[in-house]
Amino acid sequence: MIPIHWFLELAAVLFVVGSLGVILRRNALIMLMGIELQLNAANLTLVAFSRAYHDAHAQAFAFIVIAVAAAEAAVGLAILVGIFRNRRSVNVDELTIMKH
Amino acid sequence: MDFDVSQLSAIGPIVALTVAGCFLLLLEAFAGGRQRAYLMPLTLAAVAVALVLEAGQWRDAQLATSAFHGLLAVDRFSILLSSVFLVGCGMTALLAPAYMKEHEFEFGEFYALLIFATAGMIILAQATDFVTIFLGIETMSIAVYVLTGSWRNSAKSAEGAMKYFMVGAFATSVLLYGIALIYGATGTTALAEIARQAPRVSQAPLFIVGFLLVIVALGFKIAAVPFHMWAPDAYEGAPTPVTAFMATTVKAAGFATLIRLVATTFSRTELAYGSSGWASILSWLAVLTMTLGNLGALRQDNVKRMLAYSSIAHAGYLLVGVVAIAVVGADARGPLIYYLVAYTFTTIGAFGVVAWIGNKNDERVMIDDWAGLASRHPAQALAMTLFMLSLGGFPPTAGFFGKFYVFRAALEKPTLIWLVVVAVLNSVISVYYYLRVVTAMYFREPGRELRPLRSNGVTAALLIAAFGVLAIGILPSWLIDAANAALFLQ
Numbered sequence: 001m002i003p004i005h006w007f008l009e010l011a012a013v014l015f016v017v018g019s020l021g022v023i024l025r026r027n028a029l030i031m032l033m034g035i036e037l038q039l040n041a042a043n044l045t046l047v048a049f050s051r052a053y054h055d056a057h058a059q060a061f062a063f064i065v066i067a068v069a070a071a072e073a074a075v076g077l078a079i080l081v082g083i084f085r086n087r088r089s090v091n092v093d094e095l096t097i098m099k100h
Numbered sequence: 101m102d103f104d105v106s107q108l109s110a111i112g113p114i115v116a117l118t119v120a121g122c123f124l125l126l127l128e129a130f131a132g133g134r135q136r137a138y139l140m141p142l143t144l145a146a147v148a149v150a151l152v153l154e155a156g157q158w159r160d161a162q163l164a165t166s167a168f169h170g171l172l173a174v175d176r177f178s179i180l181l182s183s184v185f186l187v188g189c190g191m192t193a194l195l196a197p198a199y200m201k202e203h204e205f206e207f208g209e210f211y212a213l214l215i216f217a218t219a220g221m222i223i224l225a226q227a228t229d230f231v232t233i234f235l236g237i238e239t240m241s242i243a244v245y246v247l248t249g250s251w252r253n254s255a256k257s258a259e260g261a262m263k264y265f266m267v268g269a270f271a272t273s274v275l276l277y278g279i280a281l282i283y284g285a286t287g288t289t290a291l292a293e294i295a296r297q298a299p300r301v302s303q304a305p306l307f308i309v310g311f312l313l314v315i316v317a318l319g320f321k322i323a324a325v326p327f328h329m330w331a332p333d334a335y336e337g338a339p340t341p342v343t344a345f346m347a348t349t350v351k352a353a354g355f356a357t358l359i360r361l362v363a364t365t366f367s368r369t370e371l372a373y374g375s376s377g378w379a380s381i382l383s384w385l386a387v388l389t390m391t392l393g394n395l396g397a398l399r400q401d402n403v404k405r406m407l408a409y410s411s412i413a414h415a416g417y418l419l420v421g422v423v424a425i426a427v428v429g430a431d432a433r434g435p436l437i438y439y440l441v442a443y444t445f446t447t448i449g450a451f452g453v454v455a456w457i458g459n460k461n462d463e464r465v466m467i468d469d470w471a472g473l474a475s476r477h478p479a480q481a482l483a484m485t486l487f488m489l490s491l492g493g494f495p496p497t498a499g500f501f502g503k504f505y506v507f508r509a510a511l512e513k514p515t516l517i518w519l520v521v522v523a524v525l526n527s528v529i530s531v532y533y534y535l536r537v538v539t540a541m542y543f544r545e546p547g548r549e550l551r552p553l554r555s556n557g558v559t560a561a562l563l564i565a566a567f568g569v570l571a572i573g574i575l576p577s578w579l580i581d582a583a584n585a586a587l588f589l590q
Contacts, residue, residue: 008284015277022270031266038273045280053287058280061231061289065276068238072269075242079249079265082258092266095259098333098405 007048015041028083028090032076039069110167110174110226112157113150113182114219120146121215128208136208140197140557143211147190147218154179154186164588170290172226176586180437181225181356184444188349189218191448191561195341198555199455203339205251213250214345217243221353228364230279230289233357237275237321241268244350248338260337267330271320278313281306295365314361315381322354322415325388332396335408340458343404344451347411348444355418355440362422363430363588379426382419383519390416390526397533404454404465406533407447410491413530414443417503420523424510432512434584435505441579442490442498442572449565450487453480456558459551470537472546480552481541483566490569492534493527498573503527505580 014037021034043062050058084090108115124139124146157179164175193214200206220239227233245268249261283289285307286297301307316327323331335343362382393413400406421436457473457480458464474481490499507523510516572579 011280015273018273019270022266028262028266032269035266035269035273038270039276042273042276042280045277046283049280049284049287055287057231057289058283061234064231064235068235068242071242072238072272075245076265076269079245079258079261082249082252083262086255086258092262095262097256097259098336 004048004052007044011041011044011048014038014044026091026093028080028092031092032073032080035076036069036073039065107167109157110165110172112153113186114222116150116153117146117215117219117222120149121212121219124212124215125209128212136206139208139211140193143193143215144190146215147186147193150218150222151183151186154183166228170292171229171232172223173228174226175588176582177359177433177437177588178222178225178356180583180586181352181440182222184352184441185218185221185225185349188345188352188444188448189214191452191564192341192345192349194557194561194564195344195448195452195455196339196557198553198558199339199341202458202460202553203251203254204460205253205339207250210247210250213243213247217247217345218349221349221356224353225356227357228291228360230282230291234272234276234279236353237357238272240350240353241272241321244342244346247342247345248334250342251339254337256337257339258337260334263330263337264334267320267327271317271327274313274320275317278310278317281310281313285310291360291364298365311378312381315378318354318358318361319385322351322358322418323412324385324415324419325392325412328389328393328412328415331412332405332408335411336402336405340404340451340455340463343408344448344455347408347451348447351411351415351418352440352444355422355436358422359425359433359436362426363433379423382426383423383516386416386419386423386519387522388416389413389419390523394526394529394533397530400533401467402465403467403470403537404451404463406467406537407450407454410530410533411447413526414447414491416526417506417523418443420510420519421506423516423519424506424512427516428509428512430588431584432509433588434580434586435502435509437583437586438572438576438580439502439506441583442502442569445565445568445572446487446490446497446499449483449562449569450491452558452561452565453484453487456480456553456562457550458553464550467537467540468547469550470540471544473541473550475546476550477552480562483562484541485538486566486569488534488538490573492531496570496573498569498576501573501576501580505576 018034018037022031025031043065046058046062080090157174166173217240220236223236227236245265248264249258251257285301285304286294319327390413393409393416397406397409424432490497493499493503507520510520
């Protein structure tokens with residue numbers, strides 16, 4: 001059996017990569033992908049612990065998260081399309097009409 | 101504990117709202133634009149039904165009960181807060197139709213989304229497990245992202261929605277990773293069980309990092325500094341009725357979760373971290389939030405944006421109440437509930453006046469646009485004055501007693517005196533920018549002609565808000581007694 005720390009380390013790396021994607025990249029699509037990566041890192045952590053504890057609760061939780069994340073991504077893409085229609089770009093640095 | 105049908109009564113209001121929301125969606129899809137006039141009254145009816153169900157639960161809930169294997173609680177705390185969310189939803193629905201018609205973005209899904217978001221908030225108020233907390237936050241947030249961007253011909257609305265979505269989704273994933281780490285440390289997601297395990301795991305790095313991530317994520321949701329950068333833009337960009345909804349009920353729902361977390365899990369002394377436990381982190385968040393929110397509001401000439409910063413500052417005062425719960429004990433939750441009720445009525449009223457004053461392509465939100473309002477529209481100017489005084493904390497308004505009770509609760513512990521001093525200084529500073537609106541309305545010459553909205557719905561919402569601010573300000577005792585009696589499932 002693969003030891004649990006491999007899963008946890010992979011998940012931690014995925015989470016950091018996802019966070020950096022959201023924080024550093026300026027393309028809204030890439031940022032959205034970073035958020036998905038973070039959510040999947042959390043799911044992987046949940047399922048890894050769930051297997052270690054022989055407890056199915058967290059696996060059910062991971063399924064709920066997958067469903068919710070799909071809804072969130074759908075809304076996010078819709079908002080992105082709205083922005084793109086307005087200004088033909090999804091660069092978040094150009095979103096400055098309300099800066100004071 | 102096996103499932104039995106009687107548990108469904110625990111989620112009666114949520115079910116009622118969900119069914120109503122689906123019905124409104126179908127009505128919009130199949131009846132199209134012809135039935136739009138009925139959507140707002142139907143929304144109000146759904147809110148009324150849910151309020152009646154909450155009232156029924158209040159009568160039954162002599163003891164706090166738990167349902168669905170400890171996922172949800174029905175206690176007077178959740179019932180009181182759910183009623184606040186429902187009233188906020190109803191008042192937003194009253195403001196919406198005239199505003200959407202004037203600014204030409206009428207669409208029926210608006211009301212369904214409003215109702216779904218409210219259902220998510222009620223889940224949050226009842227949640228006693230991280231699974232339901234996550235579900236509630238997402239149900240609420242996803243609907244509110246769409247509402248923020250619902251003003252489709254406004255570039256500001258799209259931009260506000262984008263910022264809100266990106267930050268909100270980031271916060272969600274941080275929350276979830278935090279939950280996963282806490283699950284790793286304790287083997288459970290139930291708040292009560294986590295509290296029980298506290299002595300064993302309180303110093304585990306996994307657990308500390310997990311809880312920090314959860315606090316950061318909730319900080320984003322309640323717009324606490326330094327996690328507030330999305331709030332001014334999202335609040336300014338959103339249609340004003342939605343801003344009212346976001347600034348009050350969404351924030352209150354975040355606080356509901358925070359109160360439950362602090363009162364069940366953080367209150368254990370074993371969870372000490374730093375000099376005085378998690379409370380020290382929360383008190384620094386409170387100081388930053390109050391001060392930077394006020395400094396931001398001071399330099400705004402845009403009334404809508406000023407109110408956005410003011411709502412950040414109020415999150416800081418509310419955090420003082422949360423710190424009081426953590427330090428003094430769960431008994432200090434009454435003042436915080438009172439403050440949330442007072443703040444909800446006042447802020448929805450203030451944004452209601454902002455929604456009322458604007459026209460198509462001309463939102464009239466700059467303070468110069470408000471000059472001389474009192475001579476032309478004395479009633480609305482009087483209402484706005486009342487809301488500004490309440491936000492500033494003048495007696496005999498609701499805002500005064502909210503601050504009074506919260507600060508008094510914090511003063512129970514001498515270690516919190518410095519925090520209360522900072523909070524009082526901040527509310528003194530805030531008086532400047534609130535009174536600036538009042539002086540512009542009363543003591544300056546009128547400028548351009550105004551063509552405000554003419555709508556019974558807006559008038560009704562403003563009347564309800566003004567009545568609420570005065571009623572619980574002049575007679576505060578019944579509400580603070582009910583809030584203090586708000587039993588809490590431990």
